[in-house]
Amino acid sequence: PQLTVGRGSGINDERMKIKRQVVIDGLAKNMPKQGDAMDILCKVGGYDHAGLAGVIIGAARRRVPTMVDGVNATAAALLAYGLYPQCRNYMLCSHLSSDISHKKMLELMQLSPIVDAGMRLGEGTGASLAIVVLQAAMDVYNHLSR
Template sequence: MLEDLYIECPNENIRKEVLKNWESVLLSGEDFGILPGLTADYLMMTDGRGIRGLKPVMLLMCGDHGICKYGVSAFPQEVTVQMINGYGRGTAGANVMARHAGAGMIVVDVGTNFDLHGFSHVRQCKIAWGTEDFTQGPAMSYDQAVAALETGMRIADEVIDNGCNLLETGEMGIANTTSTAAIAAGFLDLPAELTVGRGSGINDERMKIKTEVVRRGLEINKPKPGDGLDVLCKMGGYDHAGLAGMMLAGAARHVPTMIDGVNATAAALIAYGINPRCADYMLCSHLSSDLSAKKMLEVLKLKPIVHAGMRLGEGTGASLAISILRSALDTYRELTGD
Protein backbone atom coordinates (compact mmCIF):
# COMPACT_ATOMS: atom_id res chain seq x y z
CA MET A 1 0.00 0.00 0.00
CA LEU A 2 2.72 2.48 0.98
CA GLU A 3 4.91 1.21 -1.85
CA ASP A 4 2.21 1.97 -4.45
CA LEU A 5 1.67 5.57 -3.28
CA TYR A 6 1.63 8.17 -6.06
CA ILE A 7 0.87 11.85 -5.52
CA GLU A 8 0.29 14.27 -8.40
CA CYS A 9 1.03 17.98 -8.35
CA PRO A 10 -2.16 20.03 -7.87
CA ASN A 11 -3.50 22.02 -10.82
CA GLU A 12 -2.22 25.60 -10.45
CA ASN A 13 -4.57 26.80 -13.20
CA ILE A 14 -7.54 26.20 -10.90
CA ARG A 15 -5.96 28.41 -8.24
CA LYS A 16 -5.38 31.21 -10.75
CA GLU A 17 -8.97 31.00 -12.00
CA VAL A 18 -10.41 31.20 -8.46
CA LEU A 19 -8.29 34.24 -7.62
CA LYS A 20 -9.37 35.89 -10.87
CA ASN A 21 -13.01 35.25 -9.98
CA TRP A 22 -12.48 36.86 -6.56
CA GLU A 23 -10.97 39.95 -8.20
CA SER A 24 -13.95 40.25 -10.55
CA VAL A 25 -16.47 40.64 -7.69
CA LEU A 26 -14.53 42.84 -5.28
CA LEU A 27 -14.90 46.59 -5.38
CA SER A 28 -11.91 48.90 -5.14
CA GLY A 29 -10.61 48.90 -1.58
CA GLU A 30 -12.41 45.71 -0.52
CA ASP A 31 -10.07 43.23 1.11
CA PHE A 32 -11.05 39.78 2.36
CA GLY A 33 -7.57 39.12 3.73
CA ILE A 34 -6.61 35.44 3.53
CA LEU A 35 -10.02 34.25 2.27
CA PRO A 36 -9.36 34.44 -1.50
CA GLY A 37 -6.06 32.58 -1.17
CA LEU A 38 -7.59 30.02 1.19
CA THR A 39 -10.46 29.20 -1.16
CA ALA A 40 -8.08 29.11 -4.13
CA ASP A 41 -5.75 26.70 -2.34
CA TYR A 42 -8.55 24.38 -1.25
CA LEU A 43 -10.26 24.30 -4.64
CA MET A 44 -6.93 23.71 -6.37
CA MET A 45 -6.18 20.76 -4.07
CA THR A 46 -9.61 19.22 -4.73
CA ASP A 47 -9.52 19.83 -8.52
CA GLY A 48 -12.42 22.22 -8.04
CA ARG A 49 -14.73 19.54 -6.64
CA GLY A 50 -14.77 21.19 -3.21
CA ILE A 51 -16.96 23.98 -4.57
CA ARG A 52 -20.00 21.79 -3.85
CA GLY A 53 -19.41 22.22 -0.12
CA LEU A 54 -17.22 20.92 2.68
CA LYS A 55 -17.58 17.39 4.00
CA PRO A 56 -14.83 17.21 6.64
CA VAL A 57 -14.00 14.17 8.77
CA MET A 58 -11.61 14.15 11.73
CA LEU A 59 -9.53 11.04 12.23
CA LEU A 60 -8.51 11.16 15.88
CA MET A 61 -5.52 8.84 16.23
CA CYS A 62 -4.74 7.54 19.71
CA GLY A 63 -1.45 6.08 20.93
CA ASP A 64 0.62 5.89 24.09
CA HIS A 65 4.30 6.60 24.47
CA GLY A 66 6.90 4.55 26.29
CA ILE A 67 8.72 7.64 27.56
CA CYS A 68 5.67 8.71 29.60
CA LYS A 69 7.07 6.83 32.62
CA TYR A 70 9.74 9.49 33.07
CA GLY A 71 7.21 12.14 34.08
CA VAL A 72 7.53 14.26 30.95
CA SER A 73 3.85 15.26 31.03
CA ALA A 74 1.72 17.10 33.54
CA PHE A 75 -0.70 14.14 33.37
CA PRO A 76 -0.41 10.38 33.95
CA GLN A 77 -0.89 7.93 31.08
CA GLU A 78 -4.36 7.01 32.38
CA VAL A 79 -5.64 10.34 31.06
CA THR A 80 -5.35 8.91 27.53
CA VAL A 81 -8.17 6.44 28.17
CA GLN A 82 -10.16 9.00 30.18
CA MET A 83 -10.13 11.38 27.22
CA ILE A 84 -11.07 8.59 24.79
CA ASN A 85 -14.03 7.81 27.06
CA GLY A 86 -15.02 11.48 26.85
CA TYR A 87 -15.00 11.37 23.06
CA GLY A 88 -17.56 8.57 23.25
CA ARG A 89 -19.82 10.70 25.44
CA GLY A 90 -19.35 13.64 23.10
CA THR A 91 -18.34 15.90 25.96
CA ALA A 92 -14.71 16.73 25.11
CA GLY A 93 -13.67 20.04 23.58
CA ALA A 94 -12.68 18.13 20.45
CA ASN A 95 -16.28 16.89 20.05
CA VAL A 96 -17.84 20.30 20.57
CA MET A 97 -15.57 22.09 18.10
CA ALA A 98 -15.87 19.30 15.50
CA ARG A 99 -19.66 19.62 15.69
CA HIS A 100 -19.42 23.39 15.16
CA ALA A 101 -17.18 22.74 12.15
CA GLY A 102 -19.64 20.20 10.75
CA ALA A 103 -16.99 17.50 10.90
CA GLY A 104 -17.54 13.84 11.58
CA MET A 105 -15.18 12.17 14.04
CA ILE A 106 -13.61 8.72 13.97
CA VAL A 107 -11.58 7.72 17.04
CA VAL A 108 -8.88 5.16 16.23
CA ASP A 109 -6.80 3.09 18.64
CA VAL A 110 -3.54 2.79 16.71
CA GLY A 111 -1.40 1.99 19.72
CA THR A 112 -2.72 2.84 23.17
CA ASN A 113 -1.60 1.02 26.29
CA PHE A 114 -5.20 0.15 27.18
CA ASP A 115 -7.78 -2.45 26.15
CA LEU A 116 -10.46 -0.37 24.42
CA HIS A 117 -12.64 -3.18 23.11
CA GLY A 118 -15.43 -2.07 25.45
CA PHE A 119 -15.56 1.33 23.73
CA SER A 120 -18.04 1.00 20.87
CA HIS A 121 -17.02 4.35 19.36
CA VAL A 122 -13.36 3.34 18.89
CA ARG A 123 -11.95 1.72 15.76
CA GLN A 124 -9.78 -1.15 16.98
CA CYS A 125 -6.54 -0.95 14.97
CA LYS A 126 -3.94 -1.45 17.70
CA ILE A 127 -0.45 -2.10 16.32
CA ALA A 128 1.15 -2.43 19.76
CA TRP A 129 0.49 -1.57 23.39
CA GLY A 130 2.19 1.80 23.17
CA THR A 131 5.64 2.55 21.81
CA GLU A 132 8.90 1.38 23.33
CA ASP A 133 11.02 3.68 25.50
CA PHE A 134 13.09 5.49 22.88
CA THR A 135 15.84 6.30 25.36
CA GLN A 136 16.71 2.58 25.19
CA GLY A 137 16.27 2.00 21.44
CA PRO A 138 13.77 2.58 18.61
CA ALA A 139 10.19 3.47 19.52
CA MET A 140 8.85 0.88 17.05
CA SER A 141 10.04 -1.55 14.41
CA TYR A 142 9.97 -0.83 10.69
CA ASP A 143 7.09 -3.28 10.21
CA GLN A 144 5.10 -1.67 13.03
CA ALA A 145 5.66 1.81 11.58
CA VAL A 146 4.49 0.72 8.13
CA ALA A 147 1.45 -1.04 9.62
CA ALA A 148 0.47 2.13 11.52
CA LEU A 149 0.96 4.31 8.43
CA GLU A 150 -1.16 1.95 6.36
CA THR A 151 -3.86 1.96 9.04
CA GLY A 152 -4.19 5.72 8.59
CA MET A 153 -4.18 5.30 4.82
CA ARG A 154 -6.94 2.69 4.85
CA ILE A 155 -9.27 4.69 7.07
CA ALA A 156 -8.66 7.85 5.04
CA ASP A 157 -9.54 5.96 1.86
CA GLU A 158 -12.75 4.71 3.50
CA VAL A 159 -14.01 8.16 4.47
CA ILE A 160 -13.02 9.61 1.07
CA ASP A 161 -14.97 6.82 -0.63
CA ASN A 162 -17.94 7.95 1.49
CA GLY A 163 -17.72 11.55 0.28
CA CYS A 164 -15.20 13.23 2.60
CA ASN A 165 -13.40 16.08 0.82
CA LEU A 166 -11.38 17.44 3.73
CA LEU A 167 -9.47 15.37 6.28
CA GLU A 168 -8.89 16.78 9.75
CA THR A 169 -6.20 15.68 12.15
CA GLY A 170 -6.85 14.82 15.77
CA GLU A 171 -4.65 12.98 18.26
CA MET A 172 -4.58 11.77 21.84
CA GLY A 173 -1.74 10.21 23.77
CA ILE A 174 -0.19 11.49 26.98
CA ALA A 175 3.50 12.39 26.46
CA ASN A 176 3.09 12.77 22.70
CA THR A 177 4.60 16.26 22.70
CA THR A 178 7.83 14.65 23.91
CA SER A 179 7.81 12.32 20.91
CA THR A 180 6.92 15.32 18.74
CA ALA A 181 9.95 17.24 20.03
CA ALA A 182 12.11 14.19 19.30
CA ILE A 183 10.67 13.92 15.76
CA ALA A 184 11.37 17.60 15.10
CA ALA A 185 14.90 17.36 16.49
CA GLY A 186 15.69 14.18 14.57
CA PHE A 187 14.20 15.30 11.26
CA LEU A 188 15.59 18.86 11.37
CA ASP A 189 18.92 17.87 12.93
CA LEU A 190 18.44 20.17 15.91
CA PRO A 191 19.40 19.75 19.58
CA ALA A 192 16.64 18.90 22.05
CA GLU A 193 16.85 22.36 23.62
CA LEU A 194 15.53 23.90 20.38
CA THR A 195 12.50 21.62 19.99
CA VAL A 196 11.24 20.72 23.47
CA GLY A 197 8.28 22.83 24.58
CA ARG A 198 6.00 22.85 27.61
CA GLY A 199 3.28 20.76 25.96
CA SER A 200 0.51 20.36 28.52
CA GLY A 201 1.96 23.19 30.59
CA ILE A 202 4.74 21.44 32.52
CA ASN A 203 6.85 23.20 35.15
CA ASP A 204 10.59 23.89 34.95
CA GLU A 205 11.53 20.61 36.66
CA ARG A 206 9.55 18.47 34.21
CA MET A 207 10.88 20.59 31.36
CA LYS A 208 14.44 19.58 32.29
CA ILE A 209 13.42 15.92 32.41
CA LYS A 210 11.63 16.17 29.07
CA THR A 211 14.64 17.79 27.41
CA GLU A 212 17.00 15.16 28.78
CA VAL A 213 14.71 12.33 27.60
CA VAL A 214 14.72 13.72 24.06
CA ARG A 215 18.48 14.30 24.18
CA ARG A 216 19.08 10.70 25.26
CA GLY A 217 16.76 9.37 22.58
CA LEU A 218 18.63 11.27 19.88
CA GLU A 219 21.97 10.07 21.20
CA ILE A 220 20.91 6.41 21.35
CA ASN A 221 18.99 6.22 18.06
CA LYS A 222 20.81 8.68 15.81
CA PRO A 223 17.84 9.28 13.47
CA LYS A 224 18.61 10.26 9.87
CA PRO A 225 17.65 13.91 9.25
CA GLY A 226 15.00 14.26 6.56
CA ASP A 227 14.17 10.53 6.51
CA GLY A 228 10.53 10.37 7.57
CA LEU A 229 10.29 6.62 8.06
CA ASP A 230 13.58 6.35 9.95
CA VAL A 231 12.65 9.22 12.28
CA LEU A 232 9.20 7.72 12.85
CA CYS A 233 10.61 4.30 13.76
CA LYS A 234 13.16 5.70 16.17
CA MET A 235 11.39 8.65 17.80
CA GLY A 236 7.70 8.70 16.86
CA GLY A 237 4.35 7.49 18.13
CA TYR A 238 1.57 5.40 16.67
CA ASP A 239 -0.66 8.47 16.76
CA HIS A 240 1.89 10.31 14.58
CA ALA A 241 2.08 7.35 12.19
CA GLY A 242 -1.69 7.06 11.77
CA LEU A 243 -1.97 10.75 10.99
CA ALA A 244 0.94 10.69 8.54
CA GLY A 245 -0.68 7.80 6.68
CA MET A 246 -3.97 9.68 6.55
CA MET A 247 -2.25 12.72 4.99
CA LEU A 248 -0.44 10.61 2.39
CA ALA A 249 -3.62 8.80 1.33
CA GLY A 250 -5.56 12.06 1.15
CA ALA A 251 -2.92 13.70 -1.03
CA ALA A 252 -2.97 10.73 -3.42
CA ARG A 253 -6.76 11.21 -3.75
CA HIS A 254 -6.62 15.04 -4.08
CA VAL A 255 -8.23 15.44 -0.66
CA PRO A 256 -6.38 17.95 1.54
CA THR A 257 -5.73 17.66 5.25
CA MET A 258 -6.33 20.43 7.77
CA ILE A 259 -3.34 20.13 10.10
CA ASP A 260 -3.97 20.85 13.79
CA GLY A 261 -1.28 21.64 16.38
CA VAL A 262 2.31 20.69 17.05
CA ASN A 263 1.75 16.91 17.24
CA ALA A 264 -0.11 16.85 13.94
CA THR A 265 2.59 19.06 12.43
CA ALA A 266 5.20 16.48 13.46
CA ALA A 267 3.08 13.84 11.71
CA ALA A 268 2.97 16.11 8.64
CA LEU A 269 6.77 16.30 8.75
CA ILE A 270 6.93 12.48 8.78
CA ALA A 271 4.57 12.32 5.78
CA TYR A 272 6.65 14.95 3.98
CA GLY A 273 9.80 12.92 4.65
CA ILE A 274 8.14 9.91 3.00
CA ASN A 275 6.75 11.83 0.01
CA PRO A 276 7.45 15.61 -0.11
CA ARG A 277 4.66 16.22 -2.62
CA CYS A 278 2.03 15.52 0.04
CA ALA A 279 2.71 18.98 1.53
CA ASP A 280 0.97 20.44 -1.53
CA TYR A 281 -2.26 19.03 -0.06
CA MET A 282 -1.90 20.40 3.47
CA LEU A 283 -3.59 23.37 5.12
CA CYS A 284 -2.26 24.68 8.43
CA SER A 285 -4.98 25.59 10.91
CA HIS A 286 -3.04 27.59 13.48
CA LEU A 287 0.37 28.31 14.95
CA SER A 288 0.88 26.19 18.03
CA SER A 289 2.58 27.88 20.95
CA ASP A 290 4.94 24.90 21.30
CA LEU A 291 8.58 25.58 20.51
CA SER A 292 9.13 23.40 17.43
CA ALA A 293 5.92 24.28 15.56
CA LYS A 294 7.25 27.26 13.62
CA LYS A 295 10.44 25.42 12.64
CA MET A 296 8.46 22.49 11.21
CA LEU A 297 6.01 24.74 9.36
CA GLU A 298 8.90 26.52 7.67
CA VAL A 299 10.10 23.21 6.21
CA LEU A 300 6.57 22.32 5.09
CA LYS A 301 6.07 25.87 3.71
CA LEU A 302 2.74 26.16 5.48
CA LYS A 303 1.20 29.35 6.83
CA PRO A 304 -1.29 29.29 9.73
CA ILE A 305 -4.85 30.35 9.04
CA VAL A 306 -5.31 31.70 12.58
CA HIS A 307 -3.08 32.83 15.44
CA ALA A 308 -5.15 32.02 18.49
CA GLY A 309 -2.59 30.96 21.11
CA MET A 310 -4.09 27.45 21.22
CA ARG A 311 -2.19 24.41 22.48
CA LEU A 312 -4.88 21.87 23.33
CA GLY A 313 -4.46 19.66 20.28
CA GLU A 314 -7.08 16.93 19.66
CA GLY A 315 -8.12 18.66 16.43
CA THR A 316 -9.55 21.75 18.15
CA GLY A 317 -7.49 24.27 16.17
CA ALA A 318 -8.24 22.43 12.94
CA SER A 319 -11.97 22.59 13.65
CA LEU A 320 -11.71 26.34 14.21
CA ALA A 321 -9.93 26.80 10.89
CA ILE A 322 -12.47 24.59 9.07
CA SER A 323 -15.23 26.96 10.20
CA ILE A 324 -13.26 29.80 8.60
CA LEU A 325 -12.70 27.80 5.40
CA ARG A 326 -16.41 26.99 5.22
CA SER A 327 -17.28 30.70 5.53
CA ALA A 328 -14.72 31.55 2.84
CA LEU A 329 -16.13 28.99 0.41
CA ASP A 330 -19.73 30.06 1.08
CA THR A 331 -18.79 33.71 0.48
CA TYR A 332 -16.98 32.84 -2.74
CA ARG A 333 -19.91 30.81 -4.09
CA GLU A 334 -22.49 33.49 -3.31
CA LEU A 335 -20.41 36.37 -4.67
CA THR A 336 -19.36 34.63 -7.87
CA GLY A 337 -22.50 32.59 -8.49
CA ASP A 338 -20.57 29.32 -8.68
Protein backbone atom coordinates in the same frame (compact mmCIF):
# COMPACT_ATOMS: atom_id res chain seq x y z
CA PRO B 1 15.90 19.97 22.38
CA GLN B 2 16.36 23.42 23.94
CA LEU B 3 15.27 24.94 20.63
CA THR B 4 12.45 22.53 19.80
CA VAL B 5 10.94 21.00 22.92
CA GLY B 6 8.26 23.29 24.30
CA ARG B 7 5.88 23.37 27.21
CA GLY B 8 2.98 21.85 25.30
CA SER B 9 -0.14 22.59 27.30
CA GLY B 10 1.88 24.42 29.97
CA ILE B 11 4.13 22.13 32.02
CA ASN B 12 6.30 23.54 34.80
CA ASP B 13 10.11 23.95 34.71
CA GLU B 14 10.80 20.62 36.42
CA ARG B 15 8.68 18.66 33.90
CA MET B 16 10.26 20.65 31.07
CA LYS B 17 13.75 19.50 32.12
CA ILE B 18 12.56 15.89 32.18
CA LYS B 19 10.85 16.25 28.79
CA ARG B 20 13.98 17.68 27.20
CA GLN B 21 16.19 15.01 28.79
CA VAL B 22 13.94 12.26 27.38
CA VAL B 23 14.47 13.74 23.91
CA ILE B 24 18.24 14.04 24.43
CA ASP B 25 18.43 10.42 25.63
CA GLY B 26 16.20 9.14 22.82
CA LEU B 27 18.26 10.85 20.14
CA ALA B 28 21.56 9.66 21.66
CA LYS B 29 20.38 6.06 21.95
CA ASN B 30 18.61 5.74 18.60
CA MET B 31 20.69 8.11 16.44
CA PRO B 32 18.13 8.81 13.70
CA LYS B 33 19.60 9.97 10.39
CA GLN B 34 18.80 13.62 9.80
CA GLY B 35 16.84 14.05 6.58
CA ASP B 36 15.76 10.38 6.42
CA ALA B 37 12.06 10.44 7.35
CA MET B 38 11.68 6.66 7.46
CA ASP B 39 14.71 6.24 9.72
CA ILE B 40 13.43 9.01 12.01
CA LEU B 41 9.97 7.46 12.12
CA CYS B 42 11.32 4.00 12.89
CA LYS B 43 13.77 5.15 15.55
CA VAL B 44 11.97 7.93 17.43
CA GLY B 45 8.44 8.09 16.03
CA GLY B 46 5.40 6.40 17.46
CA TYR B 47 2.54 4.41 16.03
CA ASP B 48 0.43 7.56 16.13
CA HIS B 49 2.97 9.38 13.93
CA ALA B 50 3.13 6.45 11.50
CA GLY B 51 -0.65 6.23 11.31
CA LEU B 52 -1.14 9.96 10.77
CA ALA B 53 1.66 10.11 8.18
CA GLY B 54 0.02 7.21 6.34
CA VAL B 55 -3.36 8.94 6.34
CA ILE B 56 -1.81 12.17 5.02
CA ILE B 57 0.08 10.36 2.25
CA GLY B 58 -2.92 8.19 1.34
CA ALA B 59 -5.21 11.20 1.18
CA ALA B 60 -2.74 13.18 -0.94
CA ARG B 61 -2.41 10.34 -3.41
CA ARG B 62 -6.19 10.53 -3.81
CA ARG B 63 -6.07 14.35 -3.99
CA VAL B 64 -7.96 14.72 -0.73
CA PRO B 65 -6.87 17.51 1.61
CA THR B 66 -6.07 16.85 5.26
CA MET B 67 -6.34 19.27 8.16
CA VAL B 68 -3.14 19.17 10.22
CA ASP B 69 -3.93 20.21 13.79
CA GLY B 70 -1.32 20.73 16.48
CA VAL B 71 2.29 19.86 17.17
CA ASN B 72 2.04 16.06 17.13
CA ALA B 73 0.00 16.01 13.93
CA THR B 74 2.48 18.47 12.39
CA ALA B 75 5.37 16.18 13.35
CA ALA B 76 3.55 13.36 11.56
CA ALA B 77 2.91 15.68 8.60
CA LEU B 78 6.61 16.52 8.47
CA LEU B 79 7.42 12.81 8.34
CA ALA B 80 4.81 12.33 5.60
CA TYR B 81 6.37 15.24 3.71
CA GLY B 82 9.80 13.60 4.05
CA LEU B 83 8.43 10.36 2.62
CA TYR B 84 6.18 11.85 -0.08
CA PRO B 85 6.85 15.59 -0.62
CA GLN B 86 3.84 16.03 -2.92
CA CYS B 87 1.51 15.54 0.07
CA ARG B 88 2.37 19.09 1.15
CA ASN B 89 0.04 20.34 -1.60
CA TYR B 90 -2.91 18.69 0.15
CA MET B 91 -2.20 19.77 3.73
CA LEU B 92 -4.06 22.54 5.49
CA CYS B 93 -2.59 23.74 8.77
CA SER B 94 -5.34 24.63 11.23
CA HIS B 95 -3.43 26.97 13.52
CA LEU B 96 -0.05 28.07 14.79
CA SER B 97 0.57 26.61 18.21
CA SER B 98 2.49 28.62 20.77
CA ASP B 99 4.83 25.62 21.12
CA ILE B 100 8.31 26.58 19.87
CA SER B 101 8.72 23.66 17.46
CA HIS B 102 5.47 24.18 15.59
CA LYS B 103 6.47 27.26 13.60
CA LYS B 104 9.77 25.62 12.60
CA MET B 105 8.03 22.51 11.30
CA LEU B 106 5.54 24.58 9.29
CA GLU B 107 8.38 26.64 7.82
CA LEU B 108 10.17 23.46 6.69
CA MET B 109 7.03 22.43 4.78
CA GLN B 110 6.27 26.00 3.67
CA LEU B 111 2.79 25.84 5.20
CA SER B 112 0.86 28.75 6.65
CA PRO B 113 -1.63 28.38 9.48
CA ILE B 114 -5.25 29.35 8.92
CA VAL B 115 -5.46 30.77 12.45
CA ASP B 116 -2.63 32.36 14.45
CA ALA B 117 -3.94 32.91 17.96
CA GLY B 118 -1.21 31.39 20.16
CA MET B 119 -3.39 28.38 20.88
CA ARG B 120 -2.27 25.47 23.05
CA LEU B 121 -5.56 23.88 23.95
CA GLY B 122 -5.38 20.57 22.08
CA GLU B 123 -8.35 18.29 21.50
CA GLY B 124 -8.86 19.46 17.91
CA THR B 125 -9.77 23.01 18.84
CA GLY B 126 -7.53 24.47 16.14
CA ALA B 127 -9.13 22.33 13.44
CA SER B 128 -12.61 23.17 14.70
CA LEU B 129 -11.86 26.88 14.47
CA ALA B 130 -10.07 26.61 11.10
CA ILE B 131 -12.99 24.76 9.52
CA VAL B 132 -15.35 27.56 10.57
CA VAL B 133 -12.97 30.14 9.06
CA LEU B 134 -12.71 28.16 5.81
CA GLN B 135 -16.49 27.70 5.64
CA ALA B 136 -16.99 31.44 6.12
CA ALA B 137 -14.46 32.16 3.35
CA MET B 138 -16.28 29.76 1.01
CA ASP B 139 -19.63 31.37 1.87
CA VAL B 140 -18.25 34.83 1.03
CA TYR B 141 -16.67 33.55 -2.18
CA ASN B 142 -19.87 31.82 -3.28
CA HIS B 143 -21.94 34.91 -2.44
CA LEU B 144 -19.64 37.22 -4.41
CA SER B 145 -19.40 34.91 -7.42
CA ARG B 146 -23.17 34.89 -8.02
